[in-house]
Amino acid sequence: MAALGRVLAEPIVSRSLIPPWANSSMDGYAVRARDTRGDPVELAVVGRIIAGTLPSRPLRAGEAMRIFTGAPLPEGADAVVPQEDVAADGERVTITGRVAAGAFVRPAGEDVHVGDVVVQPGGVIGAAEVGLLATLGYAQVRVFRRPRVAILSTGNELADLGTEPGPGQIPNTNTYSLMAQVIEAGAEPINLGVVPDHLEAITERLRWGLAAADVLVTSAGVSVGELDLVREALERTGAELHLWKVSMRPGKPITFGTHAGRPVFGLPGNPVSAMVTFELFVRPALRRMAGADSVDRPRLRVPALEMIANPGSRRGYLRVTLTPDTGGYGARLTGDQGSAILRSMVLADGLAVVAPDTTIAAGEPVDVILLRSLEPRSR
Numbered sequence: 001m002a003a004l005g006r007v008l009a010e011p012i013v014s015r016s017l018i019p020p021w022a023n024s025s026m027d028g029y030a031v032r033a034r035d036t037r038g039d040p041v042e043l044a045v046v047g048r049i050i051a052g053t054l055p056s057r058p059l060r061a062g063e064a065m066r067i068f069t070g071a072p073l074p075e076g077a078d079a080v081v082p083q084e085d086v087a088a089d090g091e092r093v094t095i096t097g098r099v100a101a102g103a104f105v106r107p108a109g110e111d112v113h114v115g116d117v118v119v120q121p122g123g124v125i126g127a128a129e130v131g132l133l134a135t136l137g138y139a140q141v142r143v144f145r146r147p148r149v150a151i152l153s154t155g156n157e158l159a160d161l162g163t164e165p166g167p168g169q170i171p172n173t174n175t176y177s178l179m180a181q182v183i184e185a186g187a188e189p190i191n192l193g194v195v196p197d198h199l200e201a202i203t204e205r206l207r208w209g210l211a212a213a214d215v216l217v218t219s220a221g222v223s224v225g226e227l228d229l230v231r232e233a234l235e236r237t238g239a240e241l242h243l244w245k246v247s248m249r250p251g252k253p254i255t256f257g258t259h260a261g262r263p264v265f266g267l268p269g270n271p272v273s274a275m276v277t278f279e280l281f282v283r284p285a286l287r288r289m290a291g292a293d294s295v296d297r298p299r300l301r302v303p304a305l306e307m308i309a310n311p312g313s314r315r316g317y318l319r320v321t322l323t324p325d326t327g328g329y330g331a332r333l334t335g336d337q338g339s340a341i342l343r344s345m346v347l348a349d350g351l352a353v354v355a356p357d358t359t360i361a362a363g364e365p366v367d368v369i370l371l372r373s374l375e376p377r378s379r
């Protein structure tokens with residue numbers, strides 16, 4: 001069970017034939033199809049095969065055997081007649097109409113052949129895979145290690161969970177939403193806590209993170225103000241920064257770099273910006289590092305159920321709910337799109353991707369990155 005949700009690291013090759021022998025898919029009578037050409041025919045019932053036993057002997061011309069679902073077909077038999085379609089008295093069975101060869105028979109190997117690769121490495125193990133692994137006798141499988149992701153929230157104003165915010169302070173949101181996103185991405189979070197906007201303090205905490213983790217993620221302090229010290233602190237640890245600022249909304253201030261081959265991400269501080277930039281930049285990297293062969297969320301093209309406007313020069317990632325519409329789903333904005341309004345993420349099923357200076361009219365199609373399953377839920 002520990003493998004559930006993990007990414008498989010080895011191909012699962014079948015060592016057996018499933019099912020191992022032809023068997024019945026109904027309770028009824030095993031027959032030779034060519035014996036049912038008369039109309040009606042009467043066959044002698046010469047045996048009884050229950051699931052978990054083997055037929056006592058082959059079936060010969062003019063004979064039938066009582067058989068139950070899952071029981072192996074006797075040699076010579078090639079079809080099953082369901083019991084509700086016959087008249088029988090225990091000794092003899094009367095069959096009306098022709099029976100086709102193969103009727104109600106599950107052939108040997110119809111599911112899996114010996115040597116079939118039934119699950120590829122890079123696939124996520126779900127409930128069906130767990131069932132198949134058990135069928136094939138795999139009690140243990142090799143999975144990829146989850147990448148470890150250190151998360152640091154920066155900001156003088158932050159009061160961490162469990163402490164009462166002082167005057168002018170706000171609760172620390174991002175550590176927790178980011179840790180949850182890390183877990184949902186199939187990785188393991190390491191909480192580096194909160195540090196104030198102080199260069200040495202940030203640098204020191206980042207060093208801890210780099211010693212413990214495969215990936216570093218920071219929030220806030222990455223913009224242009226004089227207290228935005230994260231980039232300088234990252235450079236002090238020896239990280240090489242490759243980019244700063246992406247033309248998107250929410251989330252323009254973001255930096256990405258590497259430290260001894262390990263990715264480091266400086267995400268913006270606004271809670272929605274932090275979550276959206278995590279989705280777009282950090283999550284795919286974590287999926288790749290986790291060994292998954294699919295790293296991107298599904299993208300859907302659905303009709304806008306109301307006008308969706310993205311004024312300004314940045315690409316928009318607007319939070320939308322997807323609601324059932326005639327023949328499919330349609331997208332509706334979650335309301336106010338401010339990057340500090342975390343409720344827009346709580347309500348969101350997806351992110352509508354809208355080009356700069358573009359307005360999508362109601363009824364026009366819009367591209368949506370799907371963030372969650374569309375199971376109905378209360379909001």
Ligand code: AMP
Nearest residue numbers: 153155172173174175220221222269270
């Ligand atoms: P900054 O990027 O440091 O200018 O922060 C942008 C905004 O995000 C400010 O309003 C911060 O107070 C807020 N913020 C920064 N970090 C967090 C956090 N961990 N939780 C909630 N809000 C935050």
Ligand code: MG
Nearest residue numbers: 155220221269
């Ligand atoms: Mg700040």
